[in-house]
Amino acid sequence: MSASPYDDRVPRDxxxxxxRPAVPSARSEALRQLFYELVSGVSGGALALFMWGHMLFVAxxxxxxxxxxxxxxxxxxxxxxxxxxxxxxxLFLVQAVMASRKIPAQLxxxxxxxxxxxxxxxxxxxxxxxxxxxxxxESMLWLWQVRTGMVILVLGSFHMVxxxxxxxxxxxxxxxxxxxxxxxxxxxxxxWLLYALLLVCVEFHASVGLYRLAVKWGVGSxxxxxTLLTLERVIxxxxxxxxxxxxxxxxxxxxxxxxLLLESSP
Amino acid sequence: MAHESTDAARTLTFExxxxxxxxxxxxxxxxxxxxxxxxxxxxxxxxxxxxxxxxPSLQFDFACRSAVCGSCGMLVNGRPRLACNTLTRDLPDVxxxxxxxxxxxxxxxxxxxxxxxxxxHRRVESWVHERAPFDPEAPEERMDDELAQAIYEGERCIECxxxxxxxxxxxxxxxxxxxAGMNRIARFMTDPRDARSxxxxxxxxxxxxxxxxxxxxxxxxxVCPKGLPLLEVYxxxxxxxxxxxxxxxGSNELLQIEAA
Ligand code: HEM
Ligand code: SF4
Ligand code: SF4
Ligand code: FES
Numbered sequence: 001m002s003a004s005p006y007d008d009r010v011p012r013d014x015x016x017x018x019x020r021p022a023v024p025s026a027r028s029e030a031l032r033q034l035f036y037e038l039v040s041g042v043s044g045g046a047l048a049l050f051m052w053g054h055m056l057f058v059a060x061x062x063x064x065x066x067x068x069x070x071x072x073x074x075x076x077x078x079x080x081x082x083x084x085x086x087x088x089x090x091l092f093l094v095q096a097v098m099a100s101r102k103i104p105a106q107l108x109x110x111x112x113x114x115x116x117x118x119x120x121x122x123x124x125x126x127x128x129x130x131x132x133x134x135x136x137x138e139s140m141l142w143l144w145q146v147r148t149g150m151v152i153l154v155l156g157s158f159h160m161v162x163x164x165x166x167x168x169x170x171x172x173x174x175x176x177x178x179x180x181x182x183x184x185x186x187x188x189x190x191x192w193l194l195y196a197l198l199l200v201c202v203e204f205h206a207s208v209g210l211y212r213l214a215v216k217w218g219v220g221s222x223x224x225x226x227t228l229l230t231l232e233r234v235i236x237x238x239x240x241x242x243x244x245x246x247x248x249x250x251x252x253x254x255x256x257x258x259x260l261l262l263e264s265s266p
Numbered sequence: 267m268a269h270e271s272t273d274a275a276r277t278l279t280f281e282x283x284x285x286x287x288x289x290x291x292x293x294x295x296x297x298x299x300x301x302x303x304x305x306x307x308x309x310x311x312x313x314x315x316x317x318x319x320x321x322p323s324l325q326f327d328f329a330c331r332s333a334v335c336g337s338c339g340m341l342v343n344g345r346p347r348l349a350c351n352t353l354t355r356d357l358p359d360v361x362x363x364x365x366x367x368x369x370x371x372x373x374x375x376x377x378x379x380x381x382x383x384x385x386x387h388r389r390v391e392s393w394v395h396e397r398a399p400f401d402p403e404a405p406e407e408r409m410d411d412e413l414a415q416a417i418y419e420g421e422r423c424i425e426c427x428x429x430x431x432x433x434x435x436x437x438x439x440x441x442x443x444x445x446a447g448m449n450r451i452a453r454f455m456t457d458p459r460d461a462r463s464x465x466x467x468x469x470x471x472x473x474x475x476x477x478x479x480x481x482x483x484x485x486x487x488x489v490c491p492k493g494l495p496l497l498e499v500y501x502x503x504x505x506x507x508x509x510x511x512x513x514x515x516g517s518n519e520l521l522q523i524e525a526a
Contacts, residue, residue, distance in 0.1 A: 026469040027468065027469050029469075029473065030468050030469045030470075030471075030472035030473055030511075031472070031511055033472050033473050033474055033476075033478045034472045034478070034507060034508065034511040035511075036478070037478045037504075038508075102481055136345075136432070136483070136484075136485045136488065138482070138483050138484040138485065138488075139434055139483045139484075139485050142434070142481060142482075142483050212481075212482045215482055215484065215497060215501065216480075216482040216500070216501060216504060217501055217504055217505065218497075218498065218501025218502060218504070218505060225484075225497070
């Protein structure tokens with residue numbers, strides 16, 4: 001029998017784990033948790049990688065409408081674009097369901113925070129420099145990851161429905177498929193506002209998500225956390241910058257800066 | 267030493283959370299105390315002076331005053347810290363003290379970390395499960411130096427509860443083993459004298475109350491006053507659990523769950 005150093009404080013008939021028969025329900029529950037964790041991590045990671053690819057596709061507008069249409073048509077002709085839209089929509093749903101399993105707890109926590117905050121309100125008057133509370137960076141990032149996730153759920157679904165209609169029906173534009181002209185028309189007409197918001201949320205959510213994923217599984221244990229965080233910021237800022245620039249071109253506010261490339265090589 | 271002159275010149279304001287569960291009619295509130303700062307003053311010294319000179323009813327815990335016993339954890343301007351190794355000169359003029367959240371409040375700044383840790387140890391069964399009956403005559407088994415160091419590193423936890431108080435998940439889910447619990451698990455997992463296999467650990471660790479409850483907020487790692495590598499600990503547990511889940515037919519069961 002193994003002796004517990006805490007025997008004086010706990011009941012003596014503690015179960016001995018080595019002698020305990022395997023509990024099948026506990027095991028399958030543990031397997032389920034592992035499975036959920038993997039699905040949420042893999043779907044998040046895959047979506048983040050897809051978003052990088054996606055950024056490059058959309059950025060083809062920088063070479064002008066011809067470049068954009070050429071790429072879109074090419075991907076549709078070989079039937080890459082259509083299934084991708086549905087695969088991503090599926091991954092998106094999976095990520096939303098799996099990741100939000102952590103959120104209800106968060107709601108409890110907010111209630112708790114509010115309680116604490118309410119207690120603090122009864123404070124005597126405080127000098128201005130009293131509240132030097134430093135929020136914990138990664139904890140705040142997590143809260144914002146949840147918030148941006150919710151925005152992505154709404155705006156991203158809307159976006160995917162639009163693109164789904166694009167690739168399946170000739171409803172928008174002249175033909176079935178994604179076209180620069182119809183995309184530019186609707187972005188310029190006001191959709192840019194939604195897309196700008198979606199862009200900020202996605203870039204933030206994805207870069208923080210990848211950072212967290214690396215830390216959680218120790219992928220980056222060879223890199224220091226500072227390095228990973230810097231990497232996260234560089235990714236966030238570069239993709240956000242490229243994305244906003246692309247959006248400005250897509251809205252038709254400035255001419256495609258790389259159009260020269262295609263004109264010189266017909 | 268340039269600090270000392272300025273140290274002595276400051277008058278500190280302490281905003282201290284007051285609530286005594288035995289006197290529920292007095293609402294929880296913050297009470298201010300003023301104190302002149304002395305050189306190398308720690309919060310331990312400051313609180314003792316406040317109790318001696320201003321309010322003998324103030325409750326807080328200390329024993330070792332040298333970051334060993336783990337009894338003096340509290341929120342210092344919102345961050346979990348040990349009061350005995352926090353110098354006032356590292357803090358602004360106004361210092362706000364709250365009891366650690368996530369634990370049962372005894373009164374004012376005093377909380378009961380013992381109940382939480384006892385329950386954690388009970389669930390983690392945090393003692394060596396021997397492979398064979400102990401033979402006091404047999405020579406002790408040899409252990410690799412590096413491994414012994416790693417186990418010693420895990421034993422450095424003083425159970426102050428800062429990691430638990432700083433963790434969003436532990437604050438919401440009282441059953442979550444927290445970083446201190448994960449550290450304990452990793453300590454026994456690496457111990458070759460412990461009979462428990464990854465399979466045995468799997469049911470306890472690969473759960474919402476175990477390592478997968480952790481969402482990677484990293485606060486535990488940042489607030490641990492003993493500088494334990496808690497980030498590495500939970501990444502290690504995740505990988506071990508992934509291995510345990512995938513091995514020995516686990517992957518088949520995993521697929522069945524997917525199908526279900
Ligand atoms: C459909 C809407 C979405 C919602 C509601 C959502 C929500 C969340 C939440 C709450 C988390 C934190 C989960 C945790 O800490 O365990 C998370 C993690 C993550 N999300 Fe999302 N998300 C959504 C879409 C996306 C998209 C489009 C991407 C890719 C661009 C993405 C990439 C990630 C990554 C990489 C993680 C980290 C995974 C992990 O730590 O295990 N998510 N998501
Ligand atoms: S792990 Fe660190 S913060 Fe947590 S109880 Fe142990 S010493 Fe305290
Ligand atoms: S990493 Fe975050 S969620 Fe995990 S134990 Fe530490 S503080 Fe809690
Ligand atoms: S008094 Fe022992 S750790 Fe602070």
